[in-house]
Amino acid sequence: MSSPRPRFGDDRRRARIGRRHLLVPACRAGSAEEVADAVVALHATDPATVYLSVCARLAKPTADEVDRALYEDVTLVKLLSMRRTLFAVTTEFAPYVGSSTARVIAARERAQLVKHLRENIEEGAPWDEDRLAAAERAALEALAVRGEATTAELNKDVPALRETLLTSPDKPYAARQSVGSRVLRLLAADGHIRRARPRGSWTSSMFPWAAVAPLPEPPVRESKAEVARRWLDSFGPGTETDLKWWTGWSLGDTRKALADAGAVDVELDCGPGRALPGQLEEEAPPAEPWAALLPGLDPTTMGWRQRDWYLSPEHVPALFDRAGNAGPTVWWNGRVVGAWAQRADGEVVWRLLADVGREAVAAVGAEAERLTAWIGDVRVTPRFRAPLERELAK
Template identity: 45%
Template sequence: MRSFTPVERRARLGRRHFLTAESRAADIDEVVTKMVGLHATDPATPYLTLWARVPGFGRDHLHTALYDSRSVVKHLAMRRTLWMVRSCDLPTIQTVSSDRVAADERRRLIADAEKSAVAPDGAVWLDTACAAVLEHLRRHGPTSARELRAALPELAGSHDPAPGKNWGGTTPLAPRVLTVLGVRGDIVRGPNDGGWAVSRPRWTLREHWLDGGDAHVPADQGALDIVGRWLRTFGPATATDVKWWFGHTLTWARQTLRGLGAVEVDLHGGIGYVLPDDLDSEPEPEPWAALLPGLDVTTMGWFDRDWYLGEHRAEVFDRNGNGGPTAWWNGRIVGGWGQDGDGRVVVRLLEDVGRDGATALTRRADELSAWLNGARVSPRFPSPVMKA
C-alpha cells in the first residue's frame, strides 16, 4: 500500500492549492475550477483567497467575474455554507449538494411557520410566498431583500426559536424564504449594493442572470465529476473528509470513491484515498509562506486536520469549527494575522519558525498591507489568536 507522510501531504497541499512560488495560478478560473469552490460566507474571503494564489490579482478582477462576465456565482451548497463556484458548475453543485440542503431548509421553515401560527399549513404558505417572490423578480428585476419584504405581504411572519430564552428572539421568516429559493436554484445573488467586503445582494432570477440555468446533471454523474476534481486537489483524503466536505453520508462518500476507482493509501496509520493515476511521489517545494483569510478553503479543507494544524486548533478555530485568518509556513498553520490600528497587517506566531520563516511571513504581511491599501477586513468568525 502506498504511504503518504504528513511531510509529503503538505508538499502536495502547497503546490495543488497554488501557495508555493512555482505553483501560483494563472487566473480566477483556474483556482475555482481545481478547488471546486471558494468559501464566501464572509464576503472578503474570496478576494483574499485569490490574492494569496493569483499574482497581480486585483479586487476589480473578481468584481468583473461576479457581476459582468458572471463566470462565477455565489451559491448555498456544501454543509449549508455559502460558496463561490463557477457558473458552469452550478447544475452539478445543485445536484450533488444544494438539493439536499434545500430539502432540509424547506422542511424546517414549514415547521417553524406552523409552530409560530403564521399559517395553519406551512407548505401552502411557503409555496405562496415563493411564487410571490418569483413573480416580483420576473416583473421588476434584481431586488434587495428589504425591498421584497416591503413589497410582498406574502412574506410577512416571524418566528422565535427559543421563547423566553435570552438567546432566542423574534426573527422574520422572509430571509428564510429567500434562502429556500436560493438554495434550490430558482434565484441567485445578483448585483451587490455593498463594497467588496460587504454583502448586500440584490436577488434575481437565475434564468435572467446566468446562461444555461435549466441544465440538469444526474446525481451519480455529478458526484463522480465533482468529487473526482476535489480529490485530485485535496487528496489523499479520508472517507470522513469527503463525507464532511460535501455534507453527505459516509455511505455516499464510500460509494462515490468506489465509483471513481479511488485507491486506498496509508495516511500515517489511517486509510486514505487518491485517484488511481495520482500515486506519484511529491518532492518538497522550496520554502513557502502564506497568509490566508478566515474560512479559506485550504484551512477548512479537511475534517482530519492534525497533519497541518498540529496543536493550534484551539487558537485558530472557534468553538463552532470556523477557521480564522491563518499564517502558514511550509504547509503548516503556525499562527494568525490581523490588522493594527493603522490597518497594517500583523502576524502573530504560535511557534518558532526560525528567521527565514519569520522574514517570509513579514514580507507577505507587508505585501497584503499594500494590497489592502488602508481597507479594513473584519472576519465574521475571528479566531482566539486574532482576538488576542
C-alpha cells in the first residue's frame, strides 16, 4: 500500500506566495534583480508593468532602480518567450529561457513572417528567406553605425524595411505595417538586438533598438528543467496544468521537465500537485498581514492557470479582459480582493469586492499612498483594460 501524498493546503500556499513573491513588507527586496528572480520572470508586454511589479516589491520603490537594471547595467533583459509573451528576466536566467522557449518561438515567428512576406507584401521585389536575411544584415549594419535607433530611423536607412505588409487581408481588422517593424521584432526574438531606454517616461513604448551579442545557451532539456525548478521554487506547489500553461510547453515536455527538476507529488486542496522536496519541510513563520496593489499582468496574478485558491471565480469578469489579461488587482493576505486604478488627476482609487475587515481597508489605503508617493506625476493606463479598472479610472 503506497503512502499518501503530503498535503499542502491553500492557506499554506497563500502564505508562501506572500513571502516568496516579496509582498510581505518584511520580505521586500533591495534590487530589481532580486524581484525578477523571486517571481522568475516579469511580464513586459505593457512597459509599465515591469516598473509597477518591481516597485510593489521593493523596500524603497523608485523607477530609477528599474531603469538601472534594464538600461544601465542591463542585468534585466526582455525576451519573447513563455506563451509568446514578452518577459523581463535576469541575464543569468536568460540563456535558460532562450533555450527552453524563446528559440522555438523565434523559429515560428520567422516562418510566419516569411509566409506573410511572400503572400501579403503590397509592392516591391518578391521576398524569400534570402531577401529577409539580407534585410536583417542591413538593419544590423545600420544599427551598428547609429548605436541606438528606432524602427522609423532604421526604416530610413534600409529601403527594404520601408516596404508595406498587409496583415489579416480580407478581414475587418486588416492593417498595414512596415516590414521593418516585423524584421526588428524578429531580430529581437533571435537575441541580436534589445529594447533600449524609451524616448519618454517609463510608461512609453517608443523605444530604440540596440545591438547585443547573443548569449550561449545550455541544452534544451537542461534549460527546461531549470525553468521548471525555478517556477516550482517561486510558484509551487502547483499543478502540471499550471506549469504547462505558464510555459506554453506540451504536456509531455512539462512532465519531463518536472521529473528532471526533481519534483515530488503532493496533494493540494484542488487535487494532485507537484512541489520541490524542500518545500515540504519549509517552516512557515508567524503570519504577517499584507496588502498589495499589483499592476495588470503582474506575475503573481498570472502565475497559475488554476486560480480559485486565490481568486474567486465570480470576480474574474470584473478583473480580467475577455482575452484573459489581468487588470490591476488589490490583494489581502494571498487573495485577490479588488481592483485599483489611477485617475487622470493622479489619484489612486480602489474598490474591494469582498468584506475583508477594517485592518485590510487600512492596509490597502496605506499601499495606495505608498504607490502614489513613488509614482509622482506619471500617469499609468494599462495596455489591457479590465472592466472594473475602466470604471474606477473615470
